[in-house]
Amino acid sequence: MNIRRMGVLFSKEFLYGSRSYIFVFSIVGPIIISIIISLIFGTWLVEKPELGIMDEGRSQLVSMFDGIDSMDNTEYNTITEMREAVETGAVDIGIVIPSDFDDSVLKGEKTEIKAFIWGESTAKNRGIIGVTIANTVRELAGQEAPVEIETITLGESVSIPWNDRLLPLIVLMAIFLGGIMLPSTSIAMEKEKRTIRALMVTPVSIEEIFLAKGIFGFILSFFMGILILVINKAFGTQPLLLTAVLALGAVMAAELGTLLGVYVKDFATIFTIWKSAGIILFAPAIFYMFPRIPEWVGRIFPTFYITQPIVELSQKSGGWTDIATNTFILIAIDIALIFILLFTLRRKQYTAVS
Amino acid sequence: MNIHIIGILISKDLSLFFRKRAILILTLMGFIFYLIIYFVMTVSVDENLEIGLYSPVSLPIFSQIEEEGFEISNVESEELLKEAVLDGSYVVGISIPADVTEKLGSKQKPVISLYFTPDTPQELKDAMEIVVRELAFMQTGQPLAFEVSEEILGQDLTGTPIPPRDRLRPLLAIFILMMEILGLSNLISEEIERHTARALLVTPATVTDIFIAKSIFGIGLAFIQAVLIMTIIGGMNTQPLIVLISLLLGAALATGVSFFISARARDFMSVLAWSLPVLIILIIPSFTIMFPGSVTGWIKVIPTYYLVDTVHRAVNFGSGWGDIWINLLILFGFTVVIFYAGLYMLRRKFR
Numbered sequence: 188m189n190i191r192r193m194g195v196l197f198s199k200e201f202l203y204g205s206r207s208y209i210f211v212f213s214i215v216g217p218i219i220i221s222i223i224i225s226l227i228f229g230t231w232l233v234e235k236p237e238l239g240i241m242d243e244g245r246s247q248l249v250s251m252f253d254g255i256d257s258m259d260n261t262e263y264n265t266i267t268e269m270r271e272a273v274e275t276g277a278v279d280i281g282i283v284i285p286s287d288f289d290d291s292v293l294k295g296e297k298t299e300i301k302a303f304i305w306g307e308s309t310a311k312n313r314g315i316i317g318v319t320i321a322n323t324v325r326e327l328a329g330q331e332a333p334v335e336i337e338t339i340t341l342g343e344s345v346s347i348p349w350n351d352r353l354l355p356l357i358v359l360m361a362i363f364l365g366g367i368m369l370p371s372t373s374i375a376m377e378k379e380k381r382t383i384r385a386l387m388v389t390p391v392s393i394e395e396i397f398l399a400k401g402i403f404g405f406i407l408s409f410f411m412g413i414l415i416l417v418i419n420k421a422f423g424t425q426p427l428l429l430t431a432v433l434a435l436g437a438v439m440a441a442e443l444g445t446l447l448g449v450y451v452k453d454f455a456t457i458f459t460i461w462k463s464a465g466i467i468l469f470a471p472a473i474f475y476m477f478p479r480i481p482e483w484v485g486r487i488f489p490t491f492y493i494t495q496p497i498v499e500l501s502q503k504s505g506g507w508t509d510i511a512t513n514t515f516i517l518i519a520i521d522i523a524l525i526f527i528l529l530f531t532l533r534r535k536q537y538t539a540v541s
Numbered sequence: 542m543n544i545h546i547i548g549i550l551i552s553k554d555l556s557l558f559f560r561k562r563a564i565l566i567l568t569l570m571g572f573i574f575y576l577i578i579y580f581v582m583t584v585s586v587d588e589n590l591e592i593g594l595y596s597p598v599s600l601p602i603f604s605q606i607e608e609e610g611f612e613i614s615n616v617e618s619e620e621l622l623k624e625a626v627l628d629g630s631y632v633v634g635i636s637i638p639a640d641v642t643e644k645l646g647s648k649q650k651p652v653i654s655l656y657f658t659p660d661t662p663q664e665l666k667d668a669m670e671i672v673v674r675e676l677a678f679m680q681t682g683q684p685l686a687f688e689v690s691e692e693i694l695g696q697d698l699t700g701t702p703i704p705p706r707d708r709l710r711p712l713l714a715i716f717i718l719m720m721e722i723l724g725l726s727n728l729i730s731e732e733i734e735r736h737t738a739r740a741l742l743v744t745p746a747t748v749t750d751i752f753i754a755k756s757i758f759g760i761g762l763a764f765i766q767a768v769l770i771m772t773i774i775g776g777m778n779t780q781p782l783i784v785l786i787s788l789l790l791g792a793a794l795a796t797g798v799s800f801f802i803s804a805r806a807r808d809f810m811s812v813l814a815w816s817l818p819v820l821i822i823l824i825i826p827s828f829t830i831m832f833p834g835s836v837t838g839w840i841k842v843i844p845t846y847y848l849v850d851t852v853h854r855a856v857n858f859g860s861g862w863g864d865i866w867i868n869l870l871i872l873f874g875f876t877v878v879i880f881y882a883g884l885y886m887l888r889r890k891f892r
Contacts, residue, residue, distance in 0.1 A: 219574070235664050255667070255671075256663060256664050256667045257664050257665070257667040257668035257671055258664075258668070270694065273694050274694045274695060275829075275833060276833025277833070288687075291686065291687075292686045292687065295686055296686070297686065297687065297688065298686065298687045298688075299687060299688050299689070299690055300687055300688075300689050300690075301689075301690050301692070302689050302690065302691050302692070303692050303694055304691055304692065304693045304694065304697075305694055305695060305833075306693050306694060306695030306696045306697045306698055307695060307696075307698050307702065307703065307833065309586060309587075309588050309610070309699075309702055310588045310589055310609045310610035310699050310700075311587065311588060311589055311590045311610035311611070312610070313609050313610055313699075314589075314590070314609045314610025314611050314672075315590075315610065315668045315671075315672070317609065317610075317689075318668075318671055318672050318675040319668070319671050320689075321675055321678075321685055322671045322674055322675050322678075324685065324686065324687055325675075325678060325683070325685070328686050330678065330683055332650075332674045332677060332678070333645060333650065333677045333678065333680075333681045333683075334641075334645075334650055334651055334652070334653050334673070334674065334677040335650045335651070335652045335653070336652070336653050336654075336655060336670050336673055336674065337652050337653070337654045337655070338654075338655050338657065338666055338670065339654055339655065339656050339657070340656075340657055340658070340659050340661075341623055341626055341627050341656050341657065341658060341659070342627055342658060342659050
């Protein structure tokens with residue numbers, strides 16, 4: 188294998204492959220699906236109430252607000268800056284805390300907070316911010332709550348929101364759409380246009396040609412996996428580990444795409460295979476949508492070993508110990524696919540030039 | 542200038558446009574996709590938090606709360622309260638114990654139960670705890686040590702909030718207009734690269750005729766689509782004249798930009814390559830309507846800000862000429878400059 192030749196082949200792949208409809212579709216498709224799901228299930232539109240604070244003194248209220256989970260808060264240096272934030276809707280309510288506020292509260296003297304309210308802010312956001320401010324000031328004044336509160340969750344102990352259930356499917360789609368379609372269609376096109384024969388009379392080997400296409404598929408697949416997790420804010424607490432799993436998944440996708448390219452001669456066959464056999468790739472994600480289906484059923488499918496680590500790391504705050512076994516199985520599948528690919532390539536080499 | 546020749550040139554462009562399958566499919570798919578997005582978006586906004594209350598004793602503050610954003614309904618039994626929470630009628634069920642008055646009177650702390658469904662977000666649970674605590678403070682007559690002076694900035698929409706679906710209207714209009722840049726740029730660049738533009742010049746058509754035809758075709762195509770989508774999604778119900786003028790200026794702006802791109806691009810792929818960054822920049826202002834406060838004042842340097850803002854204010858707030866004339870004036874200025882600059886670039890390419 189010659190690195191320089193590989194570089195030439197890869198740059199050709201990058202230059203012409205990035206102009207194909209499949210490339211555009213592999214990028215646009217998962218993004219659009221992800222956006223639609225986010226819009227339907229509301230992760231984008233459900234936001235916490237936002238409070239803007241301009242502290243004229245050094246009120247303890249500011250740090251007390253930081254520890255409250257029911258709303259987000261942002262501190263501003265000037266009233267003008269905060270007013271502008273309220274006008275644009277960056278915050279629902281902006282309050283000005285006067286310099287002697289804490290002293291007055293502690294002495295039980297009446298004082299005043301100036302509040303700017305964004306006209307388009309919803310009543311519930313205004314209500315939540317209002318009572319939160321009142322409650323925090325009472326805390327500052329040392330007033331003790333006259334009641335104790337007990338929180339009880341009804342029904343099933345765990346309920347997975349639909350946007351979380353659909354995330355594995357979107358991630359798998361992002362990884363496999365580009366990873367499989369790009370190398371396979373590129374190889375099929377070379378076969379259809381017979382340019383693969385032209386390449387075979389140059390010093391490049393068949394392995395180098397297929398590897399260059401596979402690497403391009405891997406890069407797109409890996410990039411799309413990361414992008415979809417970023418869009419869905421699902422990087423969890425172990426981003427490096429998650430990135431490594433995505434890379435292993437992208438390797439599998441590119442290998443399957445290249446393998447498909449070895450056997451398939453035209454676009455139509457690739458699309459038929461994609462339509463009929465795609466279910467095998469996405470089956471584990473479907474099982475995640477319906478948690479009552481036993482997990483062992485999912486283990487039959489190779490993509491389970493990508494899906495489980497991704498779900499564990501991105502949604503369940505899991506660590507290496509939770510994914511180690513399945514990740515090793517994933518590595519084993521990747522290695523096995525490389526050998527299968529090399530074996531089939533050697534068998535097919537003659538037919539490629541004939 | 543010959544009106545007959547211009548008419549022929551426009552019909553030629555129309556047939557060429559519909560012959561390019563990729564562009565036609567993109568246009569149709571885009572149109573359908575925008576409508577799907579619009580119709581799947583929620584039509585209403587949950588203005589208030591609906592709270593269920595079971596209280597065997599009378600607690601006036603709890604049952605007659607006047608705090609903005611909370612709507613408390615009394616429920617007859619604890620079991621009914623739990624059922625109502627589970628079926629989604631209330632975001633929280635508050636259950637007051639029977640001995641609450643005695644305990645409060647003897648300075649003991651009664652335990653109030655809050656019922657939630659498993660998928661209630663933690664921040665909402667925290668917020669409800671704060672609300673109940675505050676109600677208890679009020680019930681026991683503990684005064685607040687401060688007062689609030691309020692100032693509403695912008696139009697107060699309490700009671701009539703803008704649903705997410707309606708916020709989408711300006712975004713869809715601008716998407717349709719700007720996507721037309723792709724189609725028109727491709728059409729013109731192909732004509733230049735295939736030298737059919739030169740062939741036209743040996744006919745009685747003059748350069749002026751060709752450019753007038755291209756301008757009418759480009760503006761018309763973008764404008765008709767934008768008007769069509771705005772009509773379907775109800776964007777023409779308020780201030781239709783202002784919306785129409787804004788869309789017309791937007792269509793002219795898109796045509797000017799496509800003249801620029803077609804002067805640079807050589808084929809469909811280079812049209813895509815040039816168009817995408819331009820489209821992304823021009824579409825950014827529409828996100829300020831969807832996600833208020835997401836961008837700062839720099840957005841006003843992008844010409845489409847004035848289009849989006851005008852459409853949003855006219856469609857969602859019913860703003861009249863007095864409120865938006867400055868926006869329209871700035872948009873007109875930007876459009877004239879971009880349109881003539883695009884035309885100049887294209888003329889140079891024709892020569």
